[in-house]
Amino acid sequence: MVDTLIATVGASLYVNISKDDELKKLYESERLEELADKLLDNKIKQENERMLGAEINSVESIIKEGYIEERKNLYFLVSDTKTGEKVGKLLEAYFKYSKDSSFEKVEVKKIERLDDENREDFKRYGLKNLVKSMSAILKEHGPSTIINATGGYKAQIAFALALGQGMNIPVYYQFERFPTVIKLPPLPLSLDYKLYLDYLYFIDQFDDEGFIEYTPEIANQYKVLDERLTPLFNFGDVDNVKYIELSPMGQVFIESAKQFFNLTKKNQLSLKHRKNDLIMQYSNSEEHSKKIILEFNLEDKFKKLDFIEKVYVKGGNEKEVSGKRNQVKIFGDEIKIILNTKKGTLYLGVQTTAENAEEMLLAKEKIEEFINNNF
Template sequence: MPRHTLICTVGTSLFYPNLVGLPSSETYESWLNKQPDRDRPYLSPDFVEKLKSNWSEIQQQPIDDRNWQPIAELLAELPSTVRLCGAEINSIFDLIDRHYCTPDCKLYFCHSATEDGRQIAALLTHYYRVKKYQVEDPKEIEHLQDTHPKLFRTKGLRNLAKAIGKIVRETGSEFCAIDATGGYKAQIAIGVLMGQALGVPVYYKHERFSEIIAFPPMPVSLDFELWQNHSGLLEALEREELLLWENVAEDWEEKMEVTIKREDIDSRSYITLSPTGQIFHDTFKSRFDASKDEYLPPPVPRDRKSRPTLPDHGWENARSLILRLLQTITDDCPYVCGCRTHYWNPSLPSVTHFRLQGEQIEGIFSRGNWTVKFYVDASAKTSGQQAACIADLNQRLKDWI
């Protein structure tokens, strides 16, 4: 079935070499001879001169006020197969022509956090609106740039995965396709992973290919139970960006290694969420959200919920904060009967999350240098219900801290 929503990554071929390389009248013939035979009838001297003149005029405009409408209208006069139009326009036409996408599909352009990315996405948006497509406002992917490789690797690709995942979740995977033709080569790998994880076909067209190629969704076995067991650490990595390795080593499983990147800072080892980890987390988080009511245990009547209490001694200045947190958990979660503290350390920071400890749900809450641990009494009767409670608590945590 053709998809009605197409998510496109954006590259720079439309500018470099296409528009930047437009010839002068003296070099026109040699330039034309380098164009594909099928394109030459459309690239008359007058058309090329008009396009080059508009391009030169735009380069003189302030960068924040550039008007791409004239160039969009000129490009719209060409068949979308002409190489001068750039990789994005060529591949989108091919996708529609081969019935992979509907003729009136909605377009999302995800572009790099660079000036070229912004300007090309703006031009593409004008172009497709001239052609009467429904085009959403371009989405800039923070840290997706080539000036700081570390940010590109640790944050840019993750942010791309998050942006694509959000569109797919809001639209429905059965309606989406990904065109990973434009942009950095690493984006293709992210696109393919997203397709495998979310059940979305991914397409790519190299300028030397006669047609677009598909990376269809593959039966990849991603472990939902593994996600449930480690949802707390994954949520913490998404919140905090960097976690000290020694604070998570106790709960670590080797199978989780693909979800993280390791980094040494001042002789201490840290971990951060990898692009694959972001996809893994987003995929199962969305699946859990869609069906968690089937897994969570029944609600506890209000009169069976107990108020948390703390001994008067200790706790320093954290007592009221801890009591408030435990009461909020009890009030907000229908399946929670109450919370009981069992550990306090005023000088040991930790990672805030929920986990299975023995046969009980344990919460760990840390603020500054202190850590409190507490058991969460729930109405769960099975291990599956208990795991669902832990996953739900970890997702709610961002609203409580």
């Protein structure tokens, strides 16, 4: 049953409001709930439905056409701009108080760096963050979700459509002169899950950051990639250092593969228990690392994960870390962990009982969940 809707957001509502002096005054003074109440007036709908903008009209069309069966969750994805934030709050109020179109939960999510005034940020981070945000919602709600890609930048349509197809999620769009939304046809592409698994050792390095330094080791790995994967990566320079980054379409590919794994493969897999005691390896000369291990009782904590055979310290620093995410990445036949604590950072290598790429993915997910719950 479809009960969750993701909607991209643009500026059409703001543009339309700006043409009406009364509505514009409410918007500029940030009396957004009062403005939402005005927009809910049937008189506006009857006299000038287009005043409501692409987002409201398309969401209400999806409801009227019966494409969503229960109105539980509505997510608005807004740009990283002042206009995006204000329009998001206005849409939230509108669908909170609407008699015919309200949802149980309406949430606005700002997409970091999705701002077309900063072209480089938009290209390198914004579109990928949009894909990540959509993917997180889709992971939470699964096949009960649909996407409305009507609002926002034109580039969002292509990525929303590609992600929807990769995750088998319907995508809807309302053209300006169309009275209702339409379901967009699929793009001429398909997800090659095996290709993702075959090159997981390379692809997973781009998780979180999205770009890494193009070292000789990375260059050698890139050179042997299947040619079907190379369009998913871009190159650039930062402070005269060459880097390689995941493109927005590369992010779509990875998120789609992860979703396929979680929905169709994960529950069929299991990890063997280690045969011997856990090995926790570190040098006594690394006093600071040793203090973190003892203070946070790391050895006993990792023993609880019975598929881990060995944990060894690769380095660390004493700099206090706050608010920085821990990282877990697959690198070849081992898993790397960057563990941030108030006492400093530890760089760990982990060997597990995983015997293939899918089991490595499962091990990674279990370690991520464990670390996030314990640190």
